[in-house]
Amino acid sequence: MNRTQLFEQIKKKSSYLCVGLDTDVDKIPTHLRSAADPVFEFNKQIIDATIDLCVAYKPNIAFYEALGPKGWESLQKTLEYIPKDVFTIADAKRGDIGNTSALYAKAFFEHMSFDSITVAPYMGEDSVKPFLKFKNKWVILLAHTSNPGADDFQLLQSTGSGKKLYEEVILKSQQWATPDKLMYVVGATQAEKIGGIRVLAPDHFFLVPGIGAQGGDLAQVSKFGMNKQCGLLVNSARNIIYASSDKDFATAAKSEATKVRNEMENLLNSLL
Numbered sequence: 001m002n003r004t005q006l007f008e009q010i011k012k013k014s015s016y017l018c019v020g021l022d023t024d025v026d027k028i029p030t031h032l033r034s035a036a037d038p039v040f041e042f043n044k045q046i047i048d049a050t051i052d053l054c055v056a057y058k059p060n061i062a063f064y065e066a067l068g069p070k071g072w073e074s075l076q077k078t079l080e081y082i083p084k085d086v087f088t089i090a091d092a093k094r095g096d097i098g099n100t101s102a103l104y105a106k107a108f109f110e111h112m113s114f115d116s117i118t119v120a121p122y123m124g125e126d127s128v129k130p131f132l133k134f135k136n137k138w139v140i141l142l143a144h145t146s147n148p149g150a151d152d153f154q155l156l157q158s159t160g161s162g163k164k165l166y167e168e169v170i171l172k173s174q175q176w177a178t179p180d181k182l183m184y185v186v187g188a189t190q191a192e193k194i195g196g197i198r199v200l201a202p203d204h205f206f207l208v209p210g211i212g213a214q215g216g217d218l219a220q221v222s223k224f225g226m227n228k229q230c231g232l233l234v235n236s237a238r239n240i241i242y243a244s245s246d247k248d249f250a251t252a253a254k255s256e257a258t259k260v261r262n263e264m265e266n267l268l269n270s271l272l
């Protein structure tokens with residue numbers, strides 16, 4: 001999916017919600033646990049309940065890897081179940097020396113057909129470029145993350161340029177790819193910095209996790225982060241997929257996603 005198509009989906013659904021499929025087998029409602037593939041059954045019902053309300057799904061690969069070969073099967077089935085006009089993100093946070101990155105890219109873009117993958121930038125250009133070689137596929141580079149430890153390294157200031165490390169990441173990586181292949185992760189908990197980040201990367205999409213369970217504020221993020229093509233995919237996982245731990249989990253997920261989507265519709269109307 002290209003940038004224009006993504007924006008078309010955002011306008012069509014009046015939503016820039018990405019539902020995080022962080023499916024923890026221990027949190028799946030008990031009535032599903034006897035299914036042949038409880039993880040897929042849970043995801044299927046979450047997707048059915050939220051498909052009209054979001055433009056992207058982001059399975060966090062750790063939740064599937066942790067289950068061994070069965071987890072990879074559930075992931076593959078989930079990916080195949082998601083309609084092709086919905087953007088998919090492999091939240092794998094990969095990145096290694098060039099030949100290894102090339103194989104990670106092959107795993108997520110060829111073996112599985114994700115539209116995008118999250119990549120850690122700290123091994124530099126040769127670790128990111130192999131992911132950028134795939135046509136119509138996206139790299140989502142960690143810039144300023146949502147977690148408390150984000151400050152440990154990302155805020156370190158360069159003695160040369162005076163820029164923070166996350167700012168250097170954003171500026172340098174723009175030499176490697178255009179906004180048609182590259183997005184940045186900016187945590188919703190960094191709302192006060194998102195305006196400054198938008199200045200550094202005016203045209204790029206930002207993947208913004210951290211609303212809901214981590215306490216980030218959707219209105220603030222949108223006010224300072226939106227660009228003329230929206231430029232935001234705002235992720236929420238736990239708040240939506242575990243809205244109920246009972247038989248009504250899909251209905252509860254739909255109701256939470258509807259709240260977020262309705263707020264997004266208002267924000268899109270007032271800001272675009």
Ligand SMILES: O=C(O)c1cc(=O)[nH]c(=O)n1[C@@H]1O[C@H](COP(=O)(O)O)[C@@H](O)[C@H]1O
Pocket residue numbers: 020022060091118144145146147185186187209210211212213214235236237238239
């Ligand atoms: O790359 C990510 O998606 C990510 C980056 C970041 O800075 N913070 C962050 O929470 N995430 C992911 O976004 C999801 C957040 O989930 P919830 O806090 O449950 O909405 C998890 O899958 C995290 O791994």
